[in-house]
Amino acid sequence: MYSIKEAFYSLQGEGAHAGRPAIFCRFTGCNLWSGKEKHRASAQCQFCDTDFIGTDGQNGGKFKSAVDLISHLDNLWPVGTNHKYLIFTGGEPALQLDDELIAAAKASHYTLAIETNGTLPLPDGIDWICVSPKTAEPLVVNRGSELKLIFPQEHLPPNLFTDLEFEHFYLQPMDQSALPEGRERVDDAQAQTIRYCLQNPQWRLSLQTHKMLGID
Known part of the structure; x- marks a missing residue:
């Protein structure tokens, strides 16, 4: 059974x-925050701006098998076109993603990506692994395609990750709109991020262009 918040x-x-x-498949649940506001201040990740509770989102639901879920997602891809790209996200997709789902997606000719916090092991067969660290605990997924660090996080300076085996290193200014009351805001996180990238060229700037353009 797979629980999907939205797709x-x-x-x-x-x-x-x-x-x-891309098709985005957002799994329900996360291991760093319950998703409930009453738990945000004590969570390991406090700035998440994503609703991943339940299955009531757009094209969400519960699916008994991997084939059922991929068939559902296939209906979202433009008919008769190639370059099929599927991103597993959350919450934390590693809580539910398994070999059966990857096999079903590959059988439907998808290139597969995941956006994960890196604290849980991943099954084989994922083509693009993006790790976005949120906790000071050592990463379980310490190599991949892309490391995307939300910046600044006082407990996670970028130099903790520079020696890991990733193809790309990105800093993304923190969206502070969802921080709990009492959590100190960072003045101009975007300017700080730009400055750090200029001073440390291993890192590139990542912006949330979908928010800037008003794209869902």
Whole structure:
């Protein structure tokens, strides 16, 4: 059984594949925050701006098998076109993503990506692994395609990650709109992020272009 909060076809807004058409499959649940506001202040990740509770979102639901879920997602891809790209996200998709779902997606000719916090092991067969660290605990997923660090996080300076085996290193200014009351805001996180990238050229700037353009 797979629990999906929502699924939709849009453009990737962040990182190395910004602008690429993709199906987003958002799993229910996360291991760093319950998703409930009453738990935000004590959560390991406090700035999440995503609703991943339940299955009541756009094209959400519960699916008994991997084939059922991929068939459902296939209906979102433009008929008769190739370059099929599927992004597993959350919440934390590693809580539910398994070999059966990857096999079903590959059978439908998808290139597969995941956006994960890196704290849980991943099954084989994922083509693009984007890790976005949120906790000071050592990463379980310490190599991949893209490391995207939300910046600044006092407990996670970028130099903790510079020696890991990723193809791309991105800093993304923190969206502070969802921070709990009492949590100190950072003055001009965007300017700080730009400055850090200029001073440390291993890192590139990632912006949430989907928010800037008003794309879902």
